[in-house]
Amino acid sequence: MEEVDLRESRRRIRSLTYGVAAVTIAAVVAAVPVQGTAWADSPTVESTSSTTVDAAPAAPDAATDADTGEQAQPDVGAEEPAESEVDTEGPADPGDPEEPAAPEPEDTEDVEEPGAVPGEAEGGGDPRPVQPDETEVVAVEPFSDDSDAEPDAEFSREAVTTGPAERTGAAVATLTPAAQLLTIEVPDTEAPALVPAPVITTTTIEAPPSAPKPLSPLAKLLQLPGRLINAFLQVFDLTSSASTPRSPLSLGPINDLLFAAFREFERLLGLDQPPAVQPAVPALTYDGPTTATTPTVAQFLNASAAGYVLGGAPADLVPFTVNGFQMSSTNIFSGMVAKTWVTPEGQIIIAYQGTTGGSNLLFNPLITVSQVLADLQVIFTRTTPWAFHDALYFAKRVQIRAAEQGYSSENIFVTGHSLGGWEAQYVAQQIGLAGIGFEAPGINTRVPGNGADAMFVNVGTYGSAAPYMSTDLPGLQPFMPPYVPGGGSKPHYGPIVMIGDPAAITPLRNASALWGKSLIGSVIFLVDFLGNFFQYHLPGVQAHHLDVVPDPGMVPWMGRPSGPVHTGWGALSIQGLMKAASDAGQLFRP
Structure with missing residues (x-):
């Protein structure tokens, strides 16, 4: 019996430890504004996912890490989300412990319902910043000298509009870093006048035939x-x-x-x-x-x-x-x-x-x-x-x-x-x-x-x-x-x-x-x-x-x-x- 109580006590301590760690990470993320990154479907993968990834700081009980886009593994016995409702799995964080995560309630999945305001969790909590209806988030490609270079996988070439007509869908908004601007200083001087090249006229003078040579x-x-x-x-x-x-x-x-x-x-x-x-x-x-x-x-x-x-x-x-x-x-x-x-x-x-x-x-x-x-x-x-x-x-x-x-x-x-x-x-x-x-x-x-x-x-x-x-x-x-x-x-x-x-x-x-x-x-x-x-x-x-x-x-x-x-x-x-x-x-x- 004491052995069972000891195991239960260790489990509670571990859960409390995980909770304190989650609260601490959430507080740090809330204090330091970072740019959110969403993992978009690869162009070669035909995905019908309609999940919107939150770019705001996650709640303490959230299963997704806002920095890496990694989704926590559910506990044994938890219900797996449907394939059409989850995004492609991002890279694993090597710093996470290998022990199984604490069981999460099923209603904590961060899925928007039709008509819901983006950035607001279903269970309440701090609302995320809401973009105006007319705001258009455009993915700007960094300046590159090589026009034939392949696009960076981190950035989307398409502009994403979050107006009212698109909120009913599941468009993936991508926030891109500020584009690097190339500044070229042009001296305020007049261009030199073009001087035409001199025309060279060649005259072919046909040489007269040589005088007839005498007989030997x-x-x-x-x-x-x-x-x-x-x-x-x-x-x-x-x-x-x-x-x-x-x-x-x-x-x-x-x-x-x-x-x-x-x-x-x-x-x-x-x-x-x-x-x-x-x-x-x-x-x-x-x-x-x-x-x-x-x-x-x-x-x-x-x-x-x-x-x-x-x-x-x-x-x-x-x-x-x-x-x-x-x-x-x-x-x-x-x-x-x-x-x-x-x-x-x-x-x-x-x-x-x-x-x-x-x-x-x-x-x-x-x-x-x-x-x-x-x-x-x-x-x-x-x-x-x-x-x-x-x-x-x-x-x-x-x-x-x-x-x-x-x-x-x-x-x-x-x-x-x-x-x-x-x-x-x-x-x-x-x-x-x-x-x-x-x-x-x-x-x-x-x-x-x-x-x-x-x-x-x-x-x-x-x-x-x-x-x-x-x-x-x-x-x-x-x-x-x-x-x-x-x-x-x-x-x-x-x-x-x-x-x-x-x-x-x-x-x-x-x-x-x-x-x-x-x-x-x-x-x-x-x-x-x-x-x-x-x-x-x-x-x-x-x-x-x-x-x-x-x-x-x-x-x-x-x-x-x-x-x-x-x-x-x-x-x-x-x-x-x-x-x-x-x-x-x-x-x-x-």
Whole structure:
């Protein structure tokens, strides 16, 4: 019995001790105002708790510590509150004793009833401070330099209003500490005026190309045999040069006699009669500028003629050299031969050699086979011969080497006669180089417009078969594919300038009508084709009509020009030639 009384006495003493401690803590809390903190539900926890946590000092018998938000553990046998009526448990206070707490009455739970005034305990006691109805408690976030930082878990980002409309709910009011203000002192001075940066104007001055370098002694030595042979041929009037006197051994009279007999042959066959009405060729009118600096017509023609003269050089032009040698190319398998020259104005001319190569046959006769095969391939097929691709490759190499010496592509031009004019025409079509081609047929590669506005011009002679081996000039049908104004399957590339006498093509047109009708008719056409070819096709005939002094000249006595001399055309630029031909009605659309 005494043991039971002793236990009861200890229990009462312990309860009294706890009560005194609770009263003492409550008095201290009431004396020192502190900010209350409520534990809000975590955003990730779906809680429906409607409990309002009191921020005022708790009553002595309250089960919640106002400082830590910790709820005291109920005694054994006490009723557990419902889950929807309690807040999330806060952190445990390590200073609390581990002994079981005294039993609390069930009616001491701090739950507000609807309509109750916040801060007032149900069982009476000291009322808590009551905020006015209009007061709005706003959670202010502390100042932070990092706008992307995560919010502090202690503070709520939402403002909580404790007006009448919200008192019926269970909103959790969060009192936050005063926000830290960042004060920046701005000096009372005017901002400096913005001074615009100076505008720097850069002017690019294109350096002129370097002067042509002379041939090396070795290169001159290698050219010596050709020069000696050319001097020997000049004695027999097979070649000529403006810098040397003309040979008295001229074969001109024999040439005139032969072609006179040929004209009589055509008359006897009735080939000189007016042919059937031919379709009109579309004319071009050039009214563009004529001030561009290009090589002259004479320089183009003489550079083309030099391809036929072994050891010959065009007047006023010097070789374009690389490492002391003239830049040139000879491909015996494709038949392409080309040399490069520089004008006194500092412009490069790539000159492609025509069929047979003239006196070059003495040193390289086999290349004639490849050149004739290239001619036949263009005429009788719709393919492009190897020689054309080789010519294009060489032109690209010249562009690279010329750029190394300061030449731009605008100062690189192409030219050629017959097969050489074909190759120059193809190169101009493919990479846009300007130039003049003489006596070139049409090509198998076509582009929209056929270069009607290009700076490459085709010069053809009335009566010569070469320019009419195309589909944009009527005259050799049905030997050639059908004529199509401004096009067809084998058109020229670039405007066409026709020189000489328009009536000179009459016998050839009549002879072409006999092609394929009979064996005799086909033979008559081939004979007339060759006769007119040698009379009107060679460079000396074009030099006559264009008022150009041939330098050099190859068989200068061969051929028999027919028609007017266009005085002054030899000194014209490319644009000047188009303008003059347009005014004379001799410029046609390809």
